[in-house]
Amino acid sequence: MGVPSTALFTDQYELTMLQAALKSGTAHRRSVFEAFTRRLPEGRRYGVLAGTGRVLDAVENFRFDEDQLAFLREKKIVDGATLDWLAAYRFDGDIWGYPEGEVYFPGSPVLRVEGSFAECVVLETVILSILNHDSAIAAAASRMSSAAGSRPLIEMGARRTHELAAVAASRAAYIGGFTSTSDLAAGFRYDIPTVGTSAHAFTLLHDTERDAFRAQVDSLGQGTTLLVDTYDVAEAVRAAVEIAGPELGAVRIDSGDLLLVAHRVRQQLDELGARNTRIVVTSDLDEYAIASLAAAPVDAYGVGTQLVTGSGHPTCSMVYKLVARAESADPAAPLVPVAKRSTGGKTSIGGRKWAARRLDAQGVAEAEVIGTGSLPTELAGRELLVELVKGGEVLARETLDTVRERHAAARASLPLSATQLSRGEPVLPTEYL
Amino acid sequence: MGVPSTALFTDQYELTMLQAALKSGTAHRRSVFEAFTRRLPEGRRYGVLAGTGRVLDAVENFRFDEDQLAFLREKKIVDGATLDWLAAYRFDGDIWGYPEGEVYFPGSPVLRVEGSFAECVVLETVILSILNHDSAIAAAASRMSSAAGSRPLIEMGARRTHELAAVAASRAAYIGGFTSTSDLAAGFRYDIPTVGTSAHAFTLLHDTERDAFRAQVDSLGQGTTLLVDTYDVAEAVRAAVEIAGPELGAVRIDSGDLLLVAHRVRQQLDELGARNTRIVVTSDLDEYAIASLAAAPVDAYGVGTQLVTGSGHPTCSMVYKLVARAESADPAAPLVPVAKRSTGGKTSIGGRKWAARRLDAQGVAEAEVIGTGSLPTELAGRELLVELVKGGEVLARETLDTVRERHAAARASLPLSATQLSRGEPVLPTEYL
Numbered sequence: 087m088g089v090p091s092t093a094l095f096t097d098q099y100e101l102t103m104l105q106a107a108l109k110s111g112t113a114h115r116r117s118v119f120e121a122f123t124r125r126l127p128e129g130r131r132y133g134v135l136a137g138t139g140r141v142l143d144a145v146e147n148f149r150f151d152e153d154q155l156a157f158l159r160e161k162k163i164v165d166g167a168t169l170d171w172l173a174a175y176r177f178d179g180d181i182w183g184y185p186e187g188e189v190y191f192p193g194s195p196v197l198r199v200e201g202s203f204a205e206c207v208v209l210e211t212v213i214l215s216i217l218n219h220d221s222a223i224a225a226a227a228s229r230m231s232s233a234a235g236s237r238p239l240i241e242m243g244a245r246r247t248h249e250l251a252a253v254a255a256s257r258a259a260y261i262g263g264f265t266s267t268s269d270l271a272a273g274f275r276y277d278i279p280t281v282g283t284s285a286h287a288f289t290l291l292h293d294t295e296r297d298a299f300r301a302q303v304d305s306l307g308q309g310t311t312l313l314v315d316t317y318d319v320a321e322a323v324r325a326a327v328e329i330a331g332p333e334l335g336a337v338r339i340d341s342g343d344l345l346l347v348a349h350r351v352r353q354q355l356d357e358l359g360a361r362n363t364r365i366v367v368t369s370d371l372d373e374y375a376i377a378s379l380a381a382a383p384v385d386a387y388g389v390g391t392q393l394v395t396g397s398g399h400p401t402c403s404m405v406y407k408l409v410a411r412a413e414s415a416d417p418a419a420p421l422v423p424v425a426k427r428s429t430g431g432k433t434s435i436g437g438r439k440w441a442a443r444r445l446d447a448q449g450v451a452e453a454e455v456i457g458t459g460s461l462p463t464e465l466a467g468r469e470l471l472v473e474l475v476k477g478g479e480v481l482a483r484e485t486l487d488t489v490r491e492r493h494a495a496a497r498a499s500l501p502l503s504a505t506q507l508s509r510g511e512p513v514l515p516t517e518y519l
Numbered sequence: 520m521g522v523p524s525t526a527l528f529t530d531q532y533e534l535t536m537l538q539a540a541l542k543s544g545t546a547h548r549r550s551v552f553e554a555f556t557r558r559l560p561e562g563r564r565y566g567v568l569a570g571t572g573r574v575l576d577a578v579e580n581f582r583f584d585e586d587q588l589a590f591l592r593e594k595k596i597v598d599g600a601t602l603d604w605l606a607a608y609r610f611d612g613d614i615w616g617y618p619e620g621e622v623y624f625p626g627s628p629v630l631r632v633e634g635s636f637a638e639c640v641v642l643e644t645v646i647l648s649i650l651n652h653d654s655a656i657a658a659a660a661s662r663m664s665s666a667a668g669s670r671p672l673i674e675m676g677a678r679r680t681h682e683l684a685a686v687a688a689s690r691a692a693y694i695g696g697f698t699s700t701s702d703l704a705a706g707f708r709y710d711i712p713t714v715g716t717s718a719h720a721f722t723l724l725h726d727t728e729r730d731a732f733r734a735q736v737d738s739l740g741q742g743t744t745l746l747v748d749t750y751d752v753a754e755a756v757r758a759a760v761e762i763a764g765p766e767l768g769a770v771r772i773d774s775g776d777l778l779l780v781a782h783r784v785r786q787q788l789d790e791l792g793a794r795n796t797r798i799v800v801t802s803d804l805d806e807y808a809i810a811s812l813a814a815a816p817v818d819a820y821g822v823g824t825q826l827v828t829g830s831g832h833p834t835c836s837m838v839y840k841l842v843a844r845a846e847s848a849d850p851a852a853p854l855v856p857v858a859k860r861s862t863g864g865k866t867s868i869g870g871r872k873w874a875a876r877r878l879d880a881q882g883v884a885e886a887e888v889i890g891t892g893s894l895p896t897e898l899a900g901r902e903l904l905v906e907l908v909k910g911g912e913v914l915a916r917e918t919l920d921t922v923r924e925r926h927a928a929a930r931a932s933l934p935l936s937a938t939q940l941s942r943g944e945p946v947l948p949t950e951y952l
Contacts, residue, residue, distance in 0.1 A: 094704040095682040097675070098715025101703070102739055106717070110734030112724050119720070144682070157707045165738075203724050210718075211702075214678035215685060242530070245647035246834045249528040249577070251681035252648060269644075270534070271527040274590045282531030284539070285643075287552070287841035290857040291545050291636050301543030305598075306535055315861040341861055391834060400833040401679040401824060408720035424723040428748040428774055 091151050092144040093175070095212040098163060104204050105168040113204040116412040116419060118438045121183075121197040121217055123190070127225075127399035129509025132500060134228045134493060135196050136258040137220030138186035142480045144212045145177050177205055181475035184441075186484065187224075187261050187493035188470065189500065191454040193516045195439045196404070198471060202415060203408070210406045217404050219251060220258040222396035226373070227262025228497060229397065230389060232505045233377040238265035238386045240281055241272075242368065243394030255394045261489050268388075276486060283338075289316040299329045309335035311366055314351070315342065323351055327358040336364040336385065344369060345382045352383035372397050373507055410438045423458065435518065442468040443499075443514075451499050457519035524584050525577040526608070528645040531596060537637050538601040546637040549845040551854060551871045554616075554630040554650060556623070560658075560832035562942025565933060567661045567926060568629050569691040570653030571619035575913045577645045578610050610638055614908035617874075619917065620657075620694050620926035621903065622933065624887040626949045628872045629837070631904060635848060636841075643839045650837050652684060653691040655829035659806070660695025661930060662830065663822060665938040666810040671698035671819045673714055674705075675801065676827030688827045694922050701821075709919060716771075722749040732762045742768035744799055747784070748775065756784055760791040769797040769818065777802060778815045785816035805830050806940055843871045856891065868951065875901040876932075876947075884932050890952035 107113035126133050150158075150172045158164055158172070179201020190196050197213065199206045231239055241259040244252035249271075256264075256272030266279040273280035284302055292298035299312055299322075308330040314322035314337045326334055337355070339347050344367045355363050367379065368388035376387055392398075407426075412419035423436030437458035442465040444453045461469055473481055497504065504513040540546035559566050583591075583605045591597055591605070612634020623629050630646065632639045664672055674692040677685035682704075689697075689705030699712040706713035717735055725731035732745055732755075741763040747755035747770045760767055770788070772780050777800045788796050800812065801821035809820055825831075840859075845852035856869030870891035875898040877886045894902055906914055930937065937946040 092682070094707050095677065095685070096703050097677060097701040098703055098706075098713045099701065099717050100715075102715055102743075103717045103721040106721065106735045106738035107724060109738040110725070110730075112734065115724060117724070154707065158703075161706065161713065163703070163713065203720075207720060210720075211678050212682055215680065215682040218679050219681040219684070244528065244530060245644050245839075246651050247648060248652040248681060248684035248687055249525070249645055249648040251652070251684040252528070254681055268530040268532065270529050270531055270591075270596070273531075273594065274527050274587065280531045280594065280596065282533075282535055284532050284536045286859045287636075287640060287643075288536040288539065290841045290859070291540060291548060291550070291844055292543070293846075297543075301545065302539045305539035305542040310535075315859075317860050319861065341859075391836075395833045400828045403824075406678075408723045411724055413726075426719045426723070426748075426774075427750050428752065 090147070091149055091154060092147045092212050093150045094154055095144070095215060096208060097211045100208045100210055101158070101164045101168065103207055104171070105164045107203055108167055108171060114202045114415040116415055116417065116421070117201065117203040117206050117408055118410040118421060119199045119206045119406055120195045120409050120439060121213060121404050121406045122193055122195050123402055123404045124434070125192050125403060126512055127402070130225065130399070131504045131506065131510055131513040133190040133221060133402065134224040134262055135184050135186055135188050135190050135221055136224035136261050137216040138183055138197070138474070139484060139489070140216045140220065140254065141197065141213055142474060144216060145181070145209060145475065146480060148175070148177060148209065148212065150175060171204070175205070176478060177201065177209065178478040179205055180473070180477065182471040183474050184470050185472050185492060187489040187496065189496045191512050191514050191516050193456050194454055195441055195456065195471065198438070203411060214404055214406050218402045220254055221402045221404070222400055223255045223258035223394065224262040225399070226393055226397035227259040227264055228493065229373040229507060230376055230393065231263025232497070233373045233507060234387055235380070237384065239263065240265065240386060240388040241267040241269065241393055242388045243390040244269040246391045247394040252394065257486065259393055260486055261493055263490070263494065278486070283311040284313055286313060286316050289313065295322055296325050296329065299326055303330045308333050311336040311338050313338045313340065315339055319347060319351065320354060323354050324358070327355065327360045327363070332359040332363070334360055334363045336366050338366040338368060340368045345379060348379070348382040348384050377507060407434050409436050441470045443470060444468065449499070450501055451514055454514045454516045455519060456516060462519065523580070524582055524587060525580045525645050526583045527587055528577070528648060529641060530644045533641045533643055534591070534597050534601065536640055537604070538597045540636055541601055541604060547635045547848040549848055549850065549852060549854070550634065550636040550639050550841055551843040552632045552639045552839055553628045553842050553872060554646060554837050554839045555626055555628050556835055556837045557867070558625050558836065559945055560835070563658065563832070564937045564939065564943055564946040566623040566654060566835065567657040567695055568617050568619055568621050568623050568654055569657035569694045570649040571616055571630070571907070572917060572922070573649045573653065573687065574630065574646055575907060577649060578614070578642060578908065579913060581608070581610060581642065581645065583608060604637070608638070608641070609911060610634065610642065611911040612638055613906070613910065615904040616907050617903050618905055618925060620922040620929065622929045624945050624947050624949050626889055627887055628874055628889065628904065631871070636844065647837055647839050651835045653687055654835045654837070655833055656688045656691035656827065657695040658832070659826055659830035660692040660697055661926065662806040662940060663809055663826065664696025665930070666806045666940060667820055668813070670817065672696065673698065673819060673821040674700040674702065674826055675821045676823040677702040679824045680827040685827065690919065692826055693919055694926055696923070696927065711919070716744040717746055719746060719749050722746065728755060729758050729762065732759055736763045741766050744769040744771050746771045746773065748772050752780060752784065753787060756787050757791070760788065760793045760796070765792040765796070767793055767796045769799050771799045771801060773801045778812060781812070781815040781817050810940060840867050842869050874903045876903060877901065882932070883934055884947055887947050887949045888952060889949060895952065
């Protein structure tokens with residue numbers, strides 16, 4: 087569960103570029119890299135930045151240990167001079183970025199990394215891995231929490247994704263508005279509230295469903311959640327209330343037509359006097375299914391597959407580009423904007439950027455404004471980038487709750503159409519000054 | 520990079536079920552769990568089992584350490600008796616499964632875990648996380664390697680997925696027929712060949728493209744791969760051959776109409792006498808793009824996003840179900856088949872299963888045959904499950920090359936329609952005896 091060195095979460099070309107630049111004398115040129123996306127996933131109205139906190143950890147832990155250096159040496163991936171440089175590596179530069187949980191749009195410079203070319207270029211892959219994964223999950227989570235309104239959302243997707251991606255997914259889901267997770271590793275690592283009671287296997291283990299319910303209530307108390315769809319739902323609900331009493335915490339429905347079954351179960355629970363017993367549903371939900379259950383008597387949603395796979399968009403298309411560099415390491419040397427210019431697409435805009443969100447008279451966001459040079463005075467106070475790392479030192483750590491609240495506030499400041507689930511254009515235009 | 524305890528890659532309900540079963544006395548009932556999928560992702564012709572080797576590691580490392588037990592105690596997730604049981608946990612049961620790299624179909628029991636209910640139930644999440652992730656990537660990789668024919672495939676997706684999922688993805692891609700990876704962590708962990716030379720940032724760092732090419736060739740030799748689409752491709756190819764000489768290793772094209780550009784670049788390279796200089800293409804490729812480039816003069820493909828996101832199917836739908844259990848721990852007590860029977864869907868077939876692949880007279884696979892009880896004599900020698908863990912001891916470790924070769928052989932034994940990229944039904948029917 088610990089985070090050992092992150093230094094090999096690196097594409098080989100970063101180290102071969104480093105080697106060539108060390109030899110040619112360009113490695114120490116002062117450089118500015120920016121992470122941004124050229125577009126949102128098709129149809130999405132806004133992006134959600136998640137992973138920044140993990141990026142800060144990864145940058146701090148980006149140190150090559152003996153075994154890693156031996157690997158690079160034995161495989162002849164880089165030469166001796168480069169190995170010496172890597173052995174002493176620690177990031178000494180500056181990082182600015184959108185605060186984690188903020189929304190973003192095409193072109194938003196969500197992270198800006200400044201230092202020598204050498205020290206910045208080697209961070210490319212690990213930064214993109216984290217931002218692309220975590221932001222994809224947070225965006226899906228935000229749409230789901232928007233659809234769920236005040237009803238709690240349980241993250242249950244660990245089994246549908248890589249075991250450590252799952253932990254990061256729980257974190258991103260929490261930022262996006264989820265309430266809890268089934269994943270104990272996420273509870274352990276990030277102190278996210280964990281939940282869970284029983285599966286069909288528990289019912290099948292016992293000689294009868296009633297035996298199983300009795301065993302569960304006996305051990306976990308009447309506040310537990312009983313799973314009622316192993317055999318016959320109506321029969322199970324009757325047995326559940328009989329065994330646990332009308333103070334039974336909840337029942338869970340994991341299959342079938344959830345709208346129909348939830349209505350029937352609610353009616354039956356009420357007739358049995360279990361008016362406070364909640365109904366949890368958990369079968370292949372996504373934001374559309376959640377929205378379609380808004381009128382159903384459902385008290386909580388458990389979401390798995392669609393959350394951890396980004397609800398159709400399992401990655402973002404964040405890139406990490408050199409946007410400006412000086413002729414030397416001298417802080418006084420002017421930065422020269424640079425950009426790929428081939429006609430084949432994938433062009434970007436050079437120069438070290440600021441970004442601000444312009445609000446209308448009602449305080450509703452109306453544009454993402456991006457430029458180089460100095461911020462126009464009319465956008466004073468609306469600058470989005472904050473300083474995260476200064477001279478290699480991480481300036482501040484935030485709690486997940488702070489980040490989660492920031493996301494809720496950022497989403498609330500967008501035009502109402504942001505929360506429409508239907509496909510559409512980004513809800514804010516990106517304006518370049 | 521090490522693999523510490525995997526014990527918290529666990530959904531909370533596994534431990535609460537354990538607690539209730541320990542109390543009711545059912546925890547020690549001899550049980551059989553099976554991992555299988557009810558369907559392949561829509562349109563896919565076959566599944567590829569990957570992750571088994573990682574599952575064996577995860578089972579061996581499924582031990583609760585002091586910090587993890589303290590977390591469970593402080594959060595009151597389970598009671599004291601359960602904590603004591605977990606503190607002593609090690610898996611002592613048996614595991615059978617399809618050999619890694621095999622193909623599978625709906626219903627194929629790709630992993631069977633036998634032991635007490637308690638010791639088997641807690642492994643559910645970590646087993647599913649691994650198989651669902653790795654098999655999704657391997658299936659995409661297999662389609663891509665099928666489309667690429669004899670041309671090498673480079674895995675370059677680390678930046679598009681979680682940093683540790685990326686390492687597992689490289690492993691799964693290699694099993695599915697990829698040749699190498701850009702991900703140094705995957706080279707370090709699994710000894711997969713790594714490759715990589717330079718990105719656009721390297722060209723932009725230098726005052727001119729020629730300066731960049733000279734610096735790269737100077738450091739990495741004329742066998743290197745020069746990236747030729749930062750500014751003007753034709754000009755870059757001319758400069759590349761001028762600087763590196765006609766023995767230049769390769770050029771890389773990362774944008775534009777790859778078919779058109781590859782033809783032009785090949786012609787230009789030939790005219791410049793660089794007949795052995797290879798062309799590597801790397802822009803948003805998937806199996807369809809690879810197939811469409813079959814007639815282009817391309818020597819290698821680099822694949823990122825679509826590989827690590829499973830080319831539209833980032834997870835499988837493997838489940839881990841209790842299929843049989845006895846009344847006690849006694850090995851002589853008969854196993855009773857069990858299965859969810861609710862009318863709401865998600866039903867499965869109870870009983871401890873065998874599986875065999877029936878071949879036709881030409882030796883081509885014609886059906887996946889699954890049954891309970893004993894294997895029919897006409898299927899002797901065609902049994903698919905092999906013993907992986909006996910009494911808690913892992914029986915054998917395989918090299919990735921063995922697994923990769925097995926996959927190639929298994930795919931080759933399927934009807935030819937298996938390698939059609941178009942959507943269709945599973946290429947073998949599943950027959951239940």
